[in-house]
Amino acid sequence: MINFYGIDVIRAYEVSWLDGTGKPELALLEIFQDAGQASIDPWKLKKFLATIIDKTFADFKNIRSEIHTYLKTDPNFGDSYIKLTTQQDFYNIDFSKPTPSAELPHKITQDFRFVCQQTEQPFIGTASIYVENDRGTIREQFTKTLLAVRNEKFTPSSVMGELFNKRFTQLFNEDFVFTINLNRRGGISFQSLRCKKSLDFGAFIHREVLE
Numbered sequence: 001m002i003n004f005y006g007i008d009v010i011r012a013y014e015v016s017w018l019d020g021t022g023k024p025e026l027a028l029l030e031i032f033q034d035a036g037q038a039s040i041d042p043w044k045l046k047k048f049l050a051t052i053i054d055k056t057f058a059d060f061k062n063i064r065s066e067i068h069t070y071l072k073t074d075p076n077f078g079d080s081y082i083k084l085t086t087q088q089d090f091y092n093i094d095f096s097k098p099t100p101s102a103e104l105p106h107k108i109t110q111d112f113r114f115v116c117q118q119t120e121q122p123f124i125g126t127a128s129i130y131v132e133n134d135r136g137t138i139r140e141q142f143t144k145t146l147l148a149v150r151n152e153k154f155t156p157s158s159v160m161g162e163l164f165n166k167r168f169t170q171l172f173n174e175d176f177v178f179t180i181n182l183n184r185r186g187g188i189s190f191q192s193l194r195c196k197k198s199l200d201f202g203a204f205i206h207r208e209v210l211e
Helices: 042-051 060-071 136-148 156-171
Strands: 005-018 024-034 081-086 106-116 122-131 176-185 188-195
Touching (some): 005 042, 005 060, 005 156, 106 136, 122 136, 136 156, 156 188
Antiparallel strands (some): 024 081, 106 122
16 A cells, blocks of 8 residues: 555535525635545535525534534544535635646646546546656656546546556655546536645645636
8 A cells, every 4th residue: 555645626616595684695615634534525515505505504613514414424524624615705706827836847737537436427627747857758748648547437536546656656756746627417517636745735626616
């Protein structure tokens, strides 16, 4: 088993409910999970969020509590952290991306796809690798490896394990951060980051929630 550090982020973009006056409210839900634990089931999360669309919550903290209570029923939630951003606060967020890491300043990004194990439909997104030196061999190997999995079946979390644990860690001896960003499906997206050593992953979580 390869030792690694990382984080998984599940985002639900259209969390909706009714306020005390019956007015629809909208928020962005982000669930941050330690990469060492199994991911929560995004399909069950989607079904749960559909059940609260017509429910009334008098206070914002009440809707957050309702979501947190549901997530605690998922055995894979563990010590995960949730963040619920209201529509009003969403517009006040500075979405400018942080400066590149001085340690790993070069970012190589490539479109990639695989087949969803649950639906057997294509899952599309982007994969990136941050490295100290942008050598042509790294770019070539990175692209070739992503192409090799395009017709294989995975879940969002298992494709990260396959690429990072079984492929890229064997290919690249130097330090690197590997990330995947899967396009939203049914209003939910999946972002995952991995590295072989402890880092501040906040520098790599580029809030790509506008895409």
